[in-house]
Amino acid sequence: MDLVIRNLRASVAGKPILRGIDLEIRAGSVAALMGPNGSGKSTLANVLMGHPAYAVESGSATLGGVDVLGLPPHERALLGLFLAFQYPVEIPGVTVAKFLKRAVEAREEASARAAGREYGGMDVSAYLRELRAAMDFMGVDRSFINRALNEGFSGGEKKRMEVLQMLMLKPRLALMDETDSGLDIDALKVVAAGANRLRGPDFGALVITHYNRILEHLKPDVVHVMYKGRIVVSGGPELVERLEGEGYDWVREEAAAAPAEIEALAAEASA
Amino acid sequence: MSAPVPAGPVAAVPAAGKPSSVPAAAAAGPVAASSVPIDAPASADPGVGEYQFGFSYPDKSVFRTRKGLDEEVVRAISELKEEPDWMLANRLRALAAFGKKPMPAWGADLSDIDFDEIVYYARPQDRPKGSWDELPEEIRETYRRIGVPEAERKFLAGVGAQYDSEIVYHSIRADLEKKGVIFCSPEVAVKEHPDLVRKYFGTVIPHNDNKFAALNTAVWSGGSFVYVPKGVKVDIPLQAYFRINSESFGQFERTLIIADEGSFVHYIEGCTAPVYATDSLHSAVVEIIALPGSRVRYSTIQNWSSDVYNLVTKRAVAYAGATMEWVDGNIGSKRTMKYPAVFLMGEGAHGEVLSIAFAGKGQEQDTGAKIIHAASNTSSTVTSKSISKDGGVASYRGMVKVGEGLRGIRSRVVCDALIVDPRSTSNTWPTMEVLSDDVAMEHEARVSKIGDEQLFYLQSRGLGEAEASAMIVNGFLDPLVKQLPMEYAVELNRLIELEMEGSVG
Ligand SMILES: Nc1ncnc2c1ncn2[C@@H]1O[C@H](COP(=O)(O)OP(=O)(O)O)[C@@H](O)[C@H]1O
Ligand SMILES: [Mg+2]
Numbered sequence: 120m121d122l123v124i125r126n127l128r129a130s131v132a133g134k135p136i137l138r139g140i141d142l143e144i145r146a147g148s149v150a151a152l153m154g155p156n157g158s159g160k161s162t163l164a165n166v167l168m169g170h171p172a173y174a175v176e177s178g179s180a181t182l183g184g185v186d187v188l189g190l191p192p193h194e195r196a197l198l199g200l201f202l203a204f205q206y207p208v209e210i211p212g213v214t215v216a217k218f219l220k221r222a223v224e225a226r227e228e229a230s231a232r233a234a235g236r237e238y239g240g241m242d243v244s245a246y247l248r249e250l251r252a253a254m255d256f257m258g259v260d261r262s263f264i265n266r267a268l269n270e271g272f273s274g275g276e277k278k279r280m281e282v283l284q285m286l287m288l289k290p291r292l293a294l295m296d297e298t299d300s301g302l303d304i305d306a307l308k309v310v311a312a313g314a315n316r317l318r319g320p321d322f323g324a325l326v327i328t329h330y331n332r333i334l335e336h337l338k339p340d341v342v343h344v345m346y347k348g349r350i351v352v353s354g355g356p357e358l359v360e361r362l363e364g365e366g367y368d369w370v371r372e373e374a375a376a377a378p379a380e381i382e383a384l385a386a387e388a389s390a
Numbered sequence: 391m392s393a394p395v396p397a398g399p400v401a402a403v404p405a406a407g408k409p410s411s412v413p414a415a416a417a418a419g420p421v422a423a424s425s426v427p428i429d430a431p432a433s434a435d436p437g438v439g440e441y442q443f444g445f446s447y448p449d450k451s452v453f454r455t456r457k458g459l460d461e462e463v464v465r466a467i468s469e470l471k472e473e474p475d476w477m478l479a480n481r482l483r484a485l486a487a488f489g490k491k492p493m494p495a496w497g498a499d500l501s502d503i504d505f506d507e508i509v510y511y512a513r514p515q516d517r518p519k520g521s522w523d524e525l526p527e528e529i530r531e532t533y534r535r536i537g538v539p540e541a542e543r544k545f546l547a548g549v550g551a552q553y554d555s556e557i558v559y560h561s562i563r564a565d566l567e568k569k570g571v572i573f574c575s576p577e578v579a580v581k582e583h584p585d586l587v588r589k590y591f592g593t594v595i596p597h598n599d600n601k602f603a604a605l606n607t608a609v610w611s612g613g614s615f616v617y618v619p620k621g622v623k624v625d626i627p628l629q630a631y632f633r634i635n636s637e638s639f640g641q642f643e644r645t646l647i648i649a650d651e652g653s654f655v656h657y658i659e660g661c662t663a664p665v666y667a668t669d670s671l672h673s674a675v676v677e678i679i680a681l682p683g684s685r686v687r688y689s690t691i692q693n694w695s696s697d698v699y700n701l702v703t704k705r706a707v708a709y710a711g712a713t714m715e716w717v718d719g720n721i722g723s724k725r726t727m728k729y730p731a732v733f734l735m736g737e738g739a740h741g742e743v744l745s746i747a748f749a750g751k752g753q754e755q756d757t758g759a760k761i762i763h764a765a766s767n768t769s770s771t772v773t774s775k776s777i778s779k780d781g782g783v784a785s786y787r788g789m790v791k792v793g794e795g796l797r798g799i800r801s802r803v804v805c806d807a808l809i810v811d812p813r814s815t816s817n818t819w820p821t822m823e824v825l826s827d828d829v830a831m832e833h834e835a836r837v838s839k840i841g842d843e844q845l846f847y848l849q850s851r852g853l854g855e856a857e858a859s860a861m862i863v864n865g866f867l868d869p870l871v872k873q874l875p876m877e878y879a880v881e882l883n884r885l886i887e888l889e890m891e892g893s894v895g
Contacts, residue, residue, distance in 0.1 A: 168850050171842060196852035204850075208843045212865030218848070221861070225852040267865065284851065 120146050120183030120199060120291045122167075122323060127178035129166045136162045138348035139178070144292065147320040151334055151359065152327045154345035155367045160327045161205055163345070164294040168202040169195055182292060197229035199291030203281040203298045205327075210268040215280070218268050219287055220246060226288050253286045256316070258309050275306045282313035289317065293324045299333035311336030331359045346374050443536060444695055446664030447528035449636050451554060454512035457638070459505060461485060464608050467511050471577050471611075476588065480597060484607030487598035494601065497787065498725040498756040503699055508640040508671055510609045512554040518575065519559050529553050536662060538631050546658075548573045550630040552643055555611040566624060571655075572617040573628050576644050579615035586617055590648055594677035594705050594733075603703040606642045606675040613643030613674065618653040618684075627656040627689075632672075634663035634698065640671040647677070649684035649712075656687040662722075663695045669724065671699045678706035678714060682736060685713040691882055694722040696752060702728045710736025710765070717873065719746040720755050721885050729787060731760035734768035741770040746870050748886065749782030749814070758787040758819075759803075767798040774805040775870055777863055777886075778814035785817040786835075796826040805835040808866045810859060860887050 122144040129137040136159045144150050152160055166173045167180055169192035180188050187195045210218070224241045231238035254261055257279045269277050278298050285293055298310055311333055314324060326337055334342075334356070342359055344352040346367070351374045352358065362370075455463045464485050468478040493500055519525050522539050533539060533551055542549045548562035550573070557575040566573075572583060579587050597607040614630045634641050649655055663670060672694060680686045686706065694700050700723040706714040716730035732741030743759035761770040776784035786805045807816035818835045840862050848858035864871075864883055871882055 168846075170846050191855070192846060192849035193852050193854050193858075196850055202850050204847065208841065208847050210844055210847065210862060210865055212868030213861055218851070218861065221853060221857070222851040229852070267868075288851065 120321075120323070122180070122182050122292050122325070124167075124180045125178055127163075127166070127180060128176040129162060129173050130176055131162065131173050135176070136173075136348050137166065140345075140348070140350060142325075142343065142350060144323045144325055145340075146291070146323055147318075148340040149314075149318070149324045149326060149337055151337075151339040151342040152325055152345060153329065153342065153359070153362060154370075158345040159348040160345055161296055162348075164202055164205075164296045164325070164327065167195075167294060168192055168200065193225070196288075196290075197226060201285055201288055201290030201293045203278075203285055203293060203295040205296040205298075205300070207269050207277045207281055209270040209272075211270050213268050214265050215268055216247075216250070216264045219250065219284060222284070223287055250287060253283055256309075257283045257286070257313055258305075259283055274301045275303065278302060278310060279306065279313075282310050286313055286316065289322075291321055291323065293317070293322070294327070295324060296327045297329070298326075299328050299330060304332075307332055308336065331363045334359050344370055346370055349374075443662035443693065444665035445532075445535065446635055446666075447532065449512070450526065450528065451512040451514050451636065454509055454555075454636070457507055457509055459485075459488075459508070459510055459605075459609065463510055467609055467611060470511075470513070471580075473580060474584065477580055480592065481608050481610075484597040484604045485609075488601060488604035488608055491598065491601035491604055494727070497727045497785075498754040500699065500701070500725065500727075502669060503671060507638055507668070509636060509638060510640050510642070511611055512636045512639060513556050514553040514635070515556070515558055518557045520561060522559060525558055529558055532633060532635070533559070533631065536631065536633070536660075538629075538660075541629065545626060546629050547624055547626045548628040550575065550614050550628075552612040552630065552632045552641075554634060554636050554639060554641065557612050562628075566622075569622050570617075570619040571622060571624060572615065574615050576610070576613050576615045576646060579646070583615070583617070586648065587615070587646070590677065590679055591646055592677075594679065594707055595675050595703050600703060602673045602701045603675050606644060606673050606703070609640070610642045610644035610675065612641075613645040613676075614647070614657070615645070616647040616655060616657060618649045618655045620650045621652045622650075623654040624656070627658045629658040629660065632659065632661040632674075634661075634670055634672065634694075636670075637664075637666040638668045638670060640673065642672075643674045645674065645676040646679075647686060647688070648679045649681060649686045651681045652683040653681075654685045656689065659688070659690045660693070661690075662693050663698050665695045666697055669697050669699060672702070672723075673699075674702045674704075676702070676704040678704075680706060680708040680712035680714045680739075682709045683711045684709075685715075687715040687717065688730075689717040689719075691719040691885070692722055692726065693885060694724075696722065696724055698723045700724075700726040700728065702726075704728065705731040705733070705760075706741075707733045707735050708739040708741055711738040712736070713740045713742070715742040715744070716759070717744045717870075718757065719882055720757050721746075721748045721882070722753075723755075724752065725754045725756070727756045729758045729760050729789075731762070732770065733762045734765055734770065736765050737767045739765060739768045741768075743770075743772045743774075744870050744873060745772070745774040745776075745786070746867060746882070747774075747776040747784045747786075749776070749778045749784040751780040751782060754783045754785075756783075756785045756787060758785075758789075760789045761791070761801065763790070763792040763796060763799050763801070766796045768796075769800040770802070772801075772803040772805075773870065774803075775867055776805075776807045776816060777810060777866065778807070778816050779810035781813040781815075783815045783817070785819065787819045789821040789823070790831070791823045792826050792829050792831075794825040797828040799826060799829040799831075801830070802832040803834070804832075806866070807835075807837045808863065809837065809839045810863065811840075 124140050124142040127140040175188050228238045259279050343350045464481050551559040562573045595603050708714040714732045720726045741761050747755035747757045749755040759772040774786045778784040790801050792799050805818050845858050
C-alpha cells in the first residue's frame with residue numbers, strides 16, 4: 120500500500136513542528152528518514168499513527184488511498200500501519216502473550232472483514248507456534264512471553280520486542296523510529312533481519328535513523344533528510360555516506376540557501 | 391419449625407408469589423409483613439444496565455418484618471430463631487447501643503440511609519436445604535445464574551447460600567465433617583455448638599463497637615459459622631454466597647470463624663443483588679479467631695448492585711505464630727465502608743490485607759485496613775490498589791498501630807491508585823501510631839493516571855480505547871489478582887472488563 124503525504128503541517132502544544140511534509144512511500148519500498156535531533160522525525164511518525172498530543176493543521180496522509188488522519192489510532196493499525204516506537208512504554212501487569220494475542224486477533228479480524236471474509240476466530244495454538252518462532256528469530260528468550268510488556272526490559276530488549284510485534288502483526292507500512300539506536304552489533308543485525316523478513320511487495324517502511332549501519336542491512340530505496348520540519352534533501356543511498364562523512368552542516372547550509380523558505384519559516388514562527 | 395408463627399408479633403404472609411395486597415389484619419399488627427411482588431428487570435435502569443446480576447424474582451418470602459427497627463422487631467427475629475435468652479439479651483443490648491451510637495462522622499456520605507424505610511428481616515423459605523433441587527425454583531435459578539452450584543462442583547469444599555435473611559442451602563464435604571470441621575449457619579451453631587459460640591461471639595467485635603456493628607448484633611441473621619479443629623487443613627475453600635433479593639432491604643449476616651491451633655482454612659464470600667430504585671443496606675460483622683499457629687485466609691469479591699450501602703465490620707485476632715490474610719475486593723455497591731482489621735496478639739503473628747477497590751459512576755469505595763501490633767516480633771503487610779473512573783471516589787483509609795514496649799515489629803503499607811479519567815478521585819488517608827522503638831515501618835503511596843502514552847501504545851497495536859484502558863486496569867490489578875484462586879481471578883478480571891466497557895471514549 121502506498122503511503123502518500125501531502126503538504127502535512129502539524130503542531131504540538133501550539134508550536135508548529137511539521138511545516139509542510141511531502142513524502143511518498145511506494146508499496147514494497149523502504150525509505151530512510153534522517154535529520155538532526157529535533158527536526159520532527161518522531162513527530163511525523165506520531166502524527167501518522169494518530170498520537171493525541173499532535174494536532175494536524177493541514178495537509179493529508181493516505182494509506183492505500185484511505186485518509187488515515189481522520190481515523191482513531193487503532194483503525195490505522197487495523198489498516199496495516201505500524202509504529203515501532205523510539206521509546207516504547209512499559210505496561211505493568213499486561214503480559215506479552217496476552218497483549219499480542221489480542222492485537223493479532225484484532226488485526227486478523229480486521230483483515231478478514233476488509234477481504235469480505237467471515238472471521239472464524241483465532242487459532243490459538245498456531246498463534247503460539249508463530250509467536251515462539253518469532254521470539255526465537257528475534258533472539259527474545261521465551262520466558263518473555265509471560266513478562267509484563269516492556270516492564271524492566273533493557274533498551275535493546277524493548278527494541279527487539281517492537282520488531283517482534285511487527286513480525287506478528289505483519290503491517291503493510293511500518294514506521295521504525297530509531298529502532299537501531301543504542302543497539303550493539305548483534306542486536307542491530309537481528310532488528311534488521313526482522314524488518315527484512317517482512318520485505319516484499321506488500322510491505323513498505325519508513326526507517327528513521329541516524330546511522331548507516333542499519334541501512335547497510337536494510338538497503339533503502341530512497342533517503343530523505345528532514346530539517347526543521349521539512350524534507351530538505353532526498354536522494355539515493357549515497358546520501359547516507361555523505362551525511363556520515365560530513366554531518367548535517369551542509370544540509371543546514373542548503374536549507375539556508377533557500378531564502379524564500381527561510382522567510383516562510385520566520386513568518387510562521389512569528390504568527 | 392415448619393411454619394412461621396402466625397400469632398404473636400410476627401405476621402405470616404402466604405408464600406404465594408402472585409401480586410397480593412397485604413392482609414388488613416397483618417398490616418394492623420405490630421410487625422406487619424408485606425409481600426410486594428418485585429420484578430424489575432436489570433434493564434429497568436439504563437445507568438446500571440451493565441450489572442449482569444441485576445435480575446430479580448418476585449419476592450416470595452414466607453414472611454418478613456415490617457419496615458423500621460425497634461425492640462419488637464428484634465424480639466420477633468430472636469423468637470423466630472428460637473434463640474436462647476443470652477442471645478436475645480445480647481441483641482437487645484446492641485439495639486440500645488445502636489440507638490446511642492452516632493453515625494460515623496468521616497468516610498463515605500451515608501446521609502441518604504433512612505433506617506425507618508428498611509426491612510430488617512425477610513425469610514425466603516422454611517429451613518435450609520442440603521440439595522439445590524429442594525430449593526424453590528426462583529432461588530435455585532438465582533444461584534444457578536450466579537454460578538454457585540457449578541463452582542461448588544468444581545472447586546469448593548463447602549457452600550453456604552444466603553437469600554435475604556436466611557441461609558437457604560448448606561453443604562460441606564463429608565470427609566471434612568468427619569475430621570470435625572464445622573461449617574454451618576450461625577443459627578445452627580447457636581443451637582448445636584453453644585459453648586463455642588458463647589466463648590467467641592462478640593469477643594472480637596463488641597456489640598457496641600460502632601453503629602453498624604451494633605445494628606448487626608441486634609438484628610443479625612444468617613452468615614457462617616466455621617470451626618476448624620487443631621491441625622486440620624481444609625485444602626480447598628469454603629464459600630458463602632450472599633444474595634439480596636428484596637427491595638429496601640437490610641442484610642445483616644454474621645460470621646464467626648475459629649481456626650484452632652495449627653489449622654488452615656480459606657473462606658470465600660461472594661455477593662450480588664438486583665438493581666432497584668431504592669437503596670438496600672448490607673451490614674455484616676465478621677469475627678475471626680486465628681489460634682496459635684493457624685492460618686486463615688478470607689477472600690471477598692463484593693459485587694453488590696449500585697444501590698446497596700455496604701457497611702461492614704471485619705476483624706480478626708491472630709495469636710502466636712498465626713497468620714491472618716484478608717483479600718478484599720470491592721467492585722460493586724453505592725457506598726462501601728470497610729476496613730478489615732487484624733489484631734496481632736502473640737509473637738510471630740502475621741497479618742496481611744490485600745484490598746482492591748473499583749469506584750465507578752456514582753460509587754464511593756472507602757476501604758482500607760487496620761493492623762494492631764500488640765505483641766513483639768509481629769509483622770504486617772497492607773497492599774491496596776484502587777481504581778476510580780467515571781466520577782467515582784476511591785479512598786484508602788488505613789491505620790497501623792504499634793503498642794508500647796514491643797520489639798521486632800515490621801510493617802509495610804503500599805497503596806497504589808489508578809485514576810482513569812479527570813472526573814474521578816482517589817484519596818489516601820494513612821494513620822500510624824507507634825509507641826515502640828524497635829519498629830521497621832514502610833509506607834508507599836502512588837497515584838497514577840492512565841497515561842496517554844500507554845493508551846496510545848496499545849491503540850497503535852489495534853486495540854480500541856475502551857479495550858486498551860481495560861487492559862491497563864487489569865494489568866494494574868494483576869499482582870493482586872494473581873494471589874486469588876484462579877476461578878476468582880478470572881471472575882474479577884471479567885467484572886473489571888464489564889465495568890470498563892463502553893464507558894470510555
Ligand atoms: N509531545 C511533545 N510535546 C512538546 N514538544 C514536543 C513533543 N514532541 C516533540 N516535540 C518537539 O518537537 C520538536 C521535534 O521533535 P521530534 O519530532 O522528537 O524530533 P526528532 O525525532 O527529529 O528528534 C522538538 O522541538 C521537540 O521538543
Ligand atoms: Mg525522534
